[in-house]
Amino acid sequence: MLTSAEGLDAAREHLGPAVIGIAPIADASGGHFSFADWSAGASHDLSLSLAPLGPTIARWRKMPKGIERLREVGLILLSRLVTRDCALMPVRKVNHKRLWSWSESDLLPTVSAAALALARTGYLVKRFVDRVHDCPSCASSRIVVREECKGCRSANIKDVAILHHLRCGYQAPETDFLSTGELPRCPKCRMQLEHFSVDYDKPGHLTVCGACGRTDGSATIGFSCLDCGAHHDASRITTRDIHAFELTDEGRMAALKGGSGANCRPDADEASLRDKITRFIREAEIRHHPAHLLMLRVDPMPGHELPGPGLMVSTLAHLNGLLREILADRTEIMLHERTFLILIAGHGEDAIRAALPTITEKLARTTAARLHMQFDLIAQPDLLSVAA
Amino acid sequence: MSDTNPLIVAAAVLLAMDVRSLMAFFWFTIMFELPRYVLGFPAIVALAMVERRQPDAPPVSQVGKVSIIVAGHNEADCIESCIRSLRAQTLRDAEIICVSDGSMDATFGIMQRLHREGLIDRVAECQIRGGKPAALNLGARLASGDILIVVDCDCSFQPTSLAELIAPFADPHVGAVAGRVLVRNPDASLVTSLQAIEYLTGMTLGRAQMAMFGQLSLVSGAIGAFRRSVWEQIGGTDPGPGEDFDFCLRMRKIGHEVAFAPRAVAFTDVPVAFTALLRQRKRWERDALWIRFRKHKGALNPFSRHFLPREVFHHADFLVFTVLPALVMPLFLVYLFTSYGLAALGLLLAMSIGLFVLDVFVLACAILAHGHWGQWRLIWTLPLYGAFQGYVLRIARLKVFVEEWIWSTSRTDTYCPPKVNAWNAWR
Numbered sequence: 001m002l003t004s005a006e007g008l009d010a011a012r013e014h015l016g017p018a019v020i021g022i023a024p025i026a027d028a029s030g031g032h033f034s035f036a037d038w039s040a041g042a043s044h045d046l047s048l049s050l051a052p053l054g055p056t057i058a059r060w061r062k063m064p065k066g067i068e069r070l071r072e073v074g075l076i077l078l079s080r081l082v083t084r085d086c087a088l089m090p091v092r093k094v095n096h097k098r099l100w101s102w103s104e105s106d107l108l109p110t111v112s113a114a115a116l117a118l119a120r121t122g123y124l125v126k127r128f129v130d131r132v133h134d135c136p137s138c139a140s141s142r143i144v145v146r147e148e149c150k151g152c153r154s155a156n157i158k159d160v161a162i163l164h165h166l167r168c169g170y171q172a173p174e175t176d177f178l179s180t181g182e183l184p185r186c187p188k189c190r191m192q193l194e195h196f197s198v199d200y201d202k203p204g205h206l207t208v209c210g211a212c213g214r215t216d217g218s219a220t221i222g223f224s225c226l227d228c229g230a231h232h233d234a235s236r237i238t239t240r241d242i243h244a245f246e247l248t249d250e251g252r253m254a255a256l257k258g259g260s261g262a263n264c265r266p267d268a269d270e271a272s273l274r275d276k277i278t279r280f281i282r283e284a285e286i287r288h289h290p291a292h293l294l295m296l297r298v299d300p301m302p303g304h305e306l307p308g309p310g311l312m313v314s315t316l317a318h319l320n321g322l323l324r325e326i327l328a329d330r331t332e333i334m335l336h337e338r339t340f341l342i343l344i345a346g347h348g349e350d351a352i353r354a355a356l357p358t359i360t361e362k363l364a365r366t367t368a369a370r371l372h373m374q375f376d377l378i379a380q381p382d383l384l385s386v387a388a
Numbered sequence: 389m390s391d392t393n394p395l396i397v398a399a400a401v402l403l404a405m406d407v408r409s410l411m412a413f414f415w416f417t418i419m420f421e422l423p424r425y426v427l428g429f430p431a432i433v434a435l436a437m438v439e440r441r442q443p444d445a446p447p448v449s450q451v452g453k454v455s456i457i458v459a460g461h462n463e464a465d466c467i468e469s470c471i472r473s474l475r476a477q478t479l480r481d482a483e484i485i486c487v488s489d490g491s492m493d494a495t496f497g498i499m500q501r502l503h504r505e506g507l508i509d510r511v512a513e514c515q516i517r518g519g520k521p522a523a524l525n526l527g528a529r530l531a532s533g534d535i536l537i538v539v540d541c542d543c544s545f546q547p548t549s550l551a552e553l554i555a556p557f558a559d560p561h562v563g564a565v566a567g568r569v570l571v572r573n574p575d576a577s578l579v580t581s582l583q584a585i586e587y588l589t590g591m592t593l594g595r596a597q598m599a600m601f602g603q604l605s606l607v608s609g610a611i612g613a614f615r616r617s618v619w620e621q622i623g624g625t626d627p628g629p630g631e632d633f634d635f636c637l638r639m640r641k642i643g644h645e646v647a648f649a650p651r652a653v654a655f656t657d658v659p660v661a662f663t664a665l666l667r668q669r670k671r672w673e674r675d676a677l678w679i680r681f682r683k684h685k686g687a688l689n690p691f692s693r694h695f696l697p698r699e700v701f702h703h704a705d706f707l708v709f710t711v712l713p714a715l716v717m718p719l720f721l722v723y724l725f726t727s728y729g730l731a732a733l734g735l736l737l738a739m740s741i742g743l744f745v746l747d748v749f750v751l752a753c754a755i756l757a758h759g760h761w762g763q764w765r766l767i768w769t770l771p772l773y774g775a776f777q778g779y780v781l782r783i784a785r786l787k788v789f790v791e792e793w794i795w796s797t798s799r800t801d802t803y804c805p806p807k808v809n810a811w812n813a814w815r
Contacts, residue, residue, distance in 0.1 A: 150510075162526060164518045167811040169627040171514070171522040172529040188623035197807070203490065203514035206530075215530055217512035 001026040002033055008106065018070040021107050022063065022079045024056040034091070035103040037084070059083040064257065073114040074314060078123060078255035080104070081247050088115055088245040090129055097227060099132050099141035100242045115245045121317030123251030126243040133223060133237045140227035141240070147207075148222035153231055154211035157219050161202040165193060173206050173215055254313050273334060273341060280332055280343040287345070292352055294342040295376040296323075296359075304370040312338075315369045322362050326355050352377060397731035402738060416720040417739050420713035421778065451557040452534025454482040455616075456550070459523035460541035464494040468502065473544040475507050479551040482537070483509045487527045490517025519804030520609070521625035528616075528624055536619055538632075540610045543654040544572065553613045553652035563618040563644025564636060566604060567611030567652035568592055574766060576660045581769040582776045583658040583665065588763055589747075589754045590777070592650065599648035603702040606633050607646060611654035618644050627812060629803035630675025637684055641696060666784055673710075673788040674798045680706060714786040717779075743774040 002008060007029060012020050027036030038053050060083045070076050081088055088111070090100040104111045118124040132141040146155050163184060164171040170188035177184035177193065177200075184193040184200065193199040207219045223232045247255075277293065284291035298316065300306045307315065316335060323333055323342060332343040344352055356375050363373065402410070411418060456474055460467060467486070474484055486508050488496035499511045510530050514523060528536055535554055539545070549567065556565045569591070574584035598604040607614070609632040622638050625631040636646055659665040680703055686692025687703050724732040747770050755763050791797045799809060 162512070162514060164514070164516075164522050164526075166518075166627075166808050168623065169519070169521040169525060169625060169631075169808070170623060171518060171526040176529070201516055201518065201807075203516035203518055204512065206512060214532075216510050217530070 001028050002036065003028045005029055005032045008033065016068060017073075017108070018076050018079075019068045021076040021104075022060065022067060022070075022083055024053050024060055024083070026053065033106065035107050055085070056083055059085060063255070072311060072314070073108055073110050074118050074123075075255065077104070077108060077111060077114050078118065078247070078251050080108075081124075081245075082252055082255040087127070087247070088124070090242050090244060092130075094142070097138075097140045097142065100130065117314065118251060119243075119245060121314060121321070123248055123254055123317070124245040125248050127246055128241060129244050130242040132240050132242060134240050135223070135225035135228060135230060136232060136236050136238065137230040138225060138228040140225055142226040143237070144224045144226060146222055146224065147219035149207070149209035149212060149214055150216055150220045151214040152209060152212040153222055154209055155222070156210035157207050158210065159205050160208050162204045162206055163193075164201045164203055165189070165191070166198075166200060167191065171203075173208055174202070175208060273336060276332065276334065277341075277343065280345070284345045289345040290348060290379075292344045292347070292349065293378040294340075294344060294352060295378070296340040296342065297374045297376075298338045298340075299372050299374065301370040301372045307369040307371075311369055315367050315371065318367060319359075319363055322359060322366075326358055326362070327352075349377065349379060397728075397734060399734065399738075401728065401731060401735065413735075414739065416713075416716065417743075420709065420716070421739075421743060423709065451554050452616075453532060454479065454535045454537060454550070454554060455528075455531030455533030456482050456484045456537045456539060457487070457524055457527035457531060458484065458539055458541055459487040459489055459520055459527050460491070460495060461489040461517055461520070461523075462491050462493045462495060463541035464491070464498055466542045467495055467498050469544055470539065470541050471502050471507050474539070474550070476547055477545065477550045478548050479554070482550065483531065483533055485510045485527045485530050486512070487523040487530075488513045489520060489523035490514055517805055519627060519808050521628045521631040521804070522808070524631075525624040528619055531616070534616050535613055536616050537611075537613045538609060539612075539654065540656065543569075543610050543656045545611070545655070546653045549611065549652045549654060553611065553649050556647035556649055557613070557615060559645075559647070561645045562647045563615050563639050564607045565613045565647045565649050565652070566595060566599075566607040567613075567654055568595070568648075568650050569608055569610045569654050569656055570760070571658050572655035573657045573660070574763075576657075578769060578772070579662050579665050580658050580660055581766055582773055584763070585747075585751060585766050585770060585773050586777065587658070588760070588766070589750050593750070593754060595648050596650060598702060598705075599646070601701065602645065602698075603705070604646040604648055605636050605640060605699075605702045607636050608632060610656050611652060614639075615644075627804050627808050628675075629671055629798070629801055630679045633675060634679045634683060637679065637699075640699060641684075669781060669784055670788045671801065671803065673785050674792045674801075676706065676710070677789055677792050678796075678798050710785070711789060714782050714789060717782050718786065740771075740774050740778075743778070744771050747773055 002011060002025060008020070015023075024038075025033065025036045027033045027039040030040070033039075037056055063079060063083065067079060070079070077088070088102070088104070091103055092099065093101045102111045108114065115124055119126050133143045133145065134141055135143055147157060148155050149157050161174040162171060163174045163177050165177075165186040165188070168186060168189040168191070170186055172187070174184070176187050179187070185191065186193060191199075196202070207216050208214075209216075221234050223234070223237045224230075225232070281291055296319075298319065306312065316338070319340070320333060320335065323340065324331070327342065327344060327347075331345070334341045334343075360373055363371065405413060458467070458470060458474075463470075471484065471486070474482070484507070486499045486502075488499055488511070491513075496511070496513045499508060499513075502508045503511045512526060512530060514526065524538060527538075535557055537550060537553060553565055553567050556562045569587055571580060571584035571587050574581050595604055595606070612632065614635075618639055622635070622642065625635050626638075628634075640646065659668050680687060684694065686694035687696070687699055688707070689695055721732075724735065728735060748767070751763075751767065751770060755761065788797075799812075801809065
């Protein structure tokens with residue numbers, strides 16, 4: 001329970017980022033913390049007021065031991081979402097320059113980057129919420145979008161009808177005909193126009209600027225920044241999509257396993273592995289495709305320790321993506337402990353072996369973890385024995 | 389057998405005639421055909437003089453800002469190439485204004501896309517078709533230029549055309565400038581090839597000649613430029629058809645000059661089928677007749693308050709060399725066949741051969757004068773050109789004149805919507 005505005009820093013210092021990020025938080029400071037799970041309200045019955053926190057507390061208790069020592073922001077975020085059983089939702093804040101923000105950003109300053117990284121690994125899935133425009137001058141999203149004069153950029157524009165005097169062929173904005181009286185009078189032939197569709201038509205509309213007098217077929221869309229006052233046209237403005245992030249089964253599993261580097265897929269138990277291999281071999285036989293099982297075990301490099309659980313989870317997820325990218329479409333990738341089981345159909349042994357250095361090289365180039373990969377390729381005749 | 393052969397009989401008749409008899413016999417040709425050539429040669433000289441006299445394109449700052457108005461109805465097939473051709477001009481910084489006149493195809497969408505690409509400065513849409521004259525008036529109202537250039541959507545231009553077109557505005561007396569129209573599809577059919585000769589020789593030389601005498605009275609809608617102050621002074625175009633011609637007559641009435649810029653070339657597609665050509669010419673001839681002698685009646689009547697001596701020449705030219713030959717030609721043919729029977733065919737052929745020689749000379753001069761060397765290929769259809777002009781188009785013209793004079797068929801013209809036509813009671 002945070003009781004004052006300064007309470008958060010003190011709590012972070014004493015409890016560590018994981019506890020602050022994951023544990024249920026009650027705000028008794030008078031509403032300083034938007035991320036709190038509960039804020040002190042009008043009710044004086046504390047036990048009744050705290051009742052909504054019950055399920056969150058229950059889920060917090062089910063989290064794996066040692067979770068309070070987590071340092072990886074991604075894993076803390078996953079755990080937070082699991083304990084709240086909710087998605088990571090952006091919050092619209094009109095007093096915030098970027099217009100959308102995260103309640104969690106006080107707890108986890110890099111929450112946005114962490115969520116994007118988790119979405120790339122498949123632990124979170126993005127859901128579109130809104131699209132905002134950013135000012136190219138000051139990056140503010142507080143921008144007024146408006147119709148403007150193409151000439152002087154003034155918003156002082158109005159739509160006027162085009163008026164066509166059928167008799168003399170004069171066609172111009174209606175304002176040209178109204179300048180002399182109540183009834184329209186043709187400025188070319190001075191005749192008064194009385195009957196619509198007999199004397200005159202109104203075949204369309206024009207835009208007239210009250211500032212510079214420019215008459216145009218249409219207005220342009222302009223962007224005016226509320227923060228720096230700059231004006232921009234559409235070609236200079238960048239757009240930014242705002243997303244919510246929802247937990248996937250993989251993400252939930254990773255959080256519940258505490259990111260111990262163990263299974264990151266819920267179906268990676270031995271029985272299901274066996275079933276999958278057997279099914280895969282049968283399908284390959286039916287299609288007359290060569291089938292191979294590539295076993296890829298990830299170990300720390302000699303002289304190095306295994307990376308922390310958070311880094312390990314994200315590294316394995318990254319490797320999973322690399323394998324899908326490098327190997328062909330007809331592959332099934334499963335992870336058991338630190339071993340990837342990759343079922344490959346339709347490729348010869350030579351082609352698969354040729355791809356292995358690429359995997360090693362890309363992983364070494366794109367991750368900080370010092371890992372060694374051990375490959376073992378099993379061809380079809382021996383696959384059944386592996387499955388057995 | 390040989391005594392009844394029309395050609396032999398015709399040759400015998402011709403050889404038996406003295407000069408006086410020949411003149412009496414070929415009165416029609418001498419009166420109405422030869423002047424076309426006799427005047428054609430000075431016309432070539434006139435064209436050369438006009439070109440020589442024409443100053444190099446002045447800087448835009450000298451003539452003022454230039455606006456180009458492109459108005460069209462259902463022009464999706466050609467509007468983009470026209471705009472891109474305009475943007476490829478050496479005349480930079482010209483404002484382009486497009487008006488879609490009740491188009492039901494993709495014309496307005498293409499205009500909007502080109503506007504987004506920055507090729508067009510302003511686009512307006514009339515959802516109800518009001519006719520091209522009204523669309524041009526709207527375009528002129530939107531334009532901010534001192535010079536208004538009007539072009540047709542189905543035209544493309546030489547890169548220097550517009551710069552050449554505005555050059556004569558350096559003379560403050562010039563209110564409008566006519567460009568030169570050539571055929572873009574001469575090889576599409578025999579009909580287009582014959583029209584290509586006509587555009588290259590007859591139309592161009594005729595305009596050069598009239599311009600030399602200060603009598604040019606037509607700025608083609610395909611490529612023309614107008615001083616904005618003049619445009620506003622006479623209130624833009626009146627409902628058409630023939631609004632371009634009518635505009636020039638009204639402009640001349642208040643004392644402005646029409647110049648000719650032969651180096652301002654626009655290429656246009658002409659009708660491929662003969663029937664389409666006849667429809668086009670029907671409209672042209674009809675417009676010329678009713679605008680000259682119905683709308684601007686009194687032009688040849690010295691007692692009319694509309695009579696202006698400086699306008700007599702081009703009206704008389706039209707009467708003598710366009711209307712009169714069309715009316716007299718049937719009489720001449722009747723005279724020929726009643727007098728000589730089938731031998732008249734041979735005589736007509738002899739006349740055609742004589743005119744062909746002159747046609748070759750005029751075409752050669754026109755090509756030499758303009759430098760459009762590729763037009764030499766038209767020479768293969770030149771033998772038919774005399775008959776095409778002298779008989780086919782003249783008969784069509786006669787029919788149109790009679791219809792218009794007796795039944796006022798222009799009232800039912802679809803160039804403008806019916807409710808616009810309904811107001812033109814004077815037609």
